[in-house]
Amino acid sequence: MNKSNQFSPEVRERAVRMVQEHRGEYPSLWAAVESIAPKIGCVPQTLLGWVKRDEVDKGQREGMTTSERERLKALERENKELRRANDILRTASAFFAQAELDRKLKS
Template identity: 80%
Template sequence: MSKNNANKFSPEVRERAVRLVQEHRADYPSLWLAVESIAPKIGCSSQTLLTWVKRQEIDSGKREGLTTSERDELKRLQRENKELRRANDILRTASAFFAQAELDRKFKL
């Protein structure tokens, strides 16, 4: 799901759309056909609605995968890890700089 679609539709609209798919799923031979039928009524693409349905199924435990909260935590930890790696690189470079400066100073005495 792109960020534009996440912001374009309110959580209430997304929940209603997913609920409609779940309620009418038995009326269609496949999930995709149910989604294709309901998506135009909501005003979103079929792929977007399918993503919402799958996300809800994962969050409710009906489908395998990382829940929304687990995904958010993973993203947060990845950002933190990236920031820590950057900080370590800066500290390593600074340490090497100051070590070299100390060596240069000792030889000049």
């Protein structure tokens, strides 16, 4: 199991909600995160990342939303596949062009 999937989405949502609900009881966001993270069983940096990601998704913080990130990854993946296909076609085209030239020279 890799690091990003160690906690279920439900646990993440609950942890973020706990931070949001108890944020006013602490002098800073970091203090709230440090207090709640051990209760969830994660390190404070991980919980802070979840809180920040949630704030970005809700428009409370600048940055790319999760859906925008997924869309960008999909487009980058498609772009990579298209570049690879173009390279294959370019190589094949050069190969067949050379073969055609060789055939004409033999005639």
